[in-house]
Amino acid sequence: MGERGGEHHRRFAVPAVLELLELRPGESLLDIGAGQGVLAPHAAAAGANYTGVDASERLIRLARRRHGRCGRFLIGDARRLRSTPGLEAAAFEAAVFLLSIQDMDDLEAVLASAGWALRLGGRLVLLMRHPCFRIPRQSGWGWDRSRKLEYRRIDRYLSPLHVPNRVELRGGSARTLSFHRPLSDYVNGVATAGLVLDGMREIAVPRWDGERSRFAREGSGEIPLFLGLRALKLGTRGEHRPGSGLARHVTSR
Numbered sequence: 001m002g003e004r005g006g007e008h009h010r011r012f013a014v015p016a017v018l019e020l021l022e023l024r025p026g027e028s029l030l031d032i033g034a035g036q037g038v039l040a041p042h043a044a045a046a047g048a049n050y051t052g053v054d055a056s057e058r059l060i061r062l063a064r065r066r067h068g069r070c071g072r073f074l075i076g077d078a079r080r081l082r083s084t085p086g087l088e089a090a091a092f093e094a095a096v097f098l099l100s101i102q103d104m105d106d107l108e109a110v111l112a113s114a115g116w117a118l119r120l121g122g123r124l125v126l127l128m129r130h131p132c133f134r135i136p137r138q139s140g141w142g143w144d145r146s147r148k149l150e151y152r153r154i155d156r157y158l159s160p161l162h163v164p165n166r167v168e169l170r171g172g173s174a175r176t177l178s179f180h181r182p183l184s185d186y187v188n189g190v191a192t193a194g195l196v197l198d199g200m201r202e203i204a205v206p207r208w209d210g211e212r213s214r215f216a217r218e219g220s221g222e223i224p225l226f227l228g229l230r231a232l233k234l235g236t237r238g239e240h241r242p243g244s245g246l247a248r249h250v251t252s253r
């Protein structure tokens with residue numbers, strides 16, 4: 001994707017994340033599933049102390065080479081951040097999953113781990129493909145001839161899915177897995193981790209974006225491509241009663 005990320009990243013995902021994070025100078029940010037560290041220069045420009053964690057040694061090497069001056073990069077598993085050397089409990093004012101949470105399983109362990117890393121009052125931002133409208137291989141654009149309208153077709157939504165992908169790379173290809181889950185899994189997962197949702201953004205990609213570019217296929221601008229959620233770590237687990245009531249009821253299938 002190059003040093004600064006792909007076009008969707010640069011133009012839509014990164015700005016949405018920065019808006020939700022509201023970083024202030026001197027704050028510490030943990031980027032979970034940081035990949036090649038696309039977010040690091042933006043965090044550094046905001047004056048934040050950046051730490052990126054990723055399970056891939058290869059991507060962390062690349063991130064250090066490209067963005068090492070913007071912060072530190074650690075190899076670690078998002079499900080077990082407490083076992084990552086260099087990370088401590090309650091050390092971060094902010095944490096983010098930038099297009100990474102849908103590549104991770106299990107969700108409950110990953111969100112609990114992010115909660116462990118956050119200070120009281122800290123904020124967690126999740127930026128993902130919109131789980132209601134962008135279900136890999138189970139959604140797409142269609143053309144309604146009678147009404148002369150483009151529509152978004154959703155074939156499957158409530159059932160979780162894991163979707164194998166083949167990624168073409170310079171010098172070969174790689175296989176990855178991504179996970180579709182319904183929106184309630186994220187909302188209730190955040191609650192179970194002891195966090196409280198306090199903001200949400202739904203980001204549509206404009207149909208005509210300057211020149212007639214690849215964005216032209218992205219519908220009327222009414223169907224969002226990305227979903228951003230922000231949650232706060234407030235009080236203790238006991239005060240929040242995580243996992244009680246609706247959260248427990250809806251997540252159990």
Ligand SMILES: C[S@@+](CC[C@H](N)C(=O)[O-])C[C@H]1O[C@@H](n2cnc3c(N)ncnc32)[C@H](O)[C@@H]1O
Nearest residue numbers: 033034035038054055056077078098099100103
């Ligand atoms: C689609 S990439 C996004 C990378 C980066 N946030 C970005 O926006 O460019 C997803 C990343 O999640 C990482 N990942 C997947 N499972 C992980 C886990 N359990 N722990 C840490 N990183 C993980 C992958 O190695 C990959 O770098």
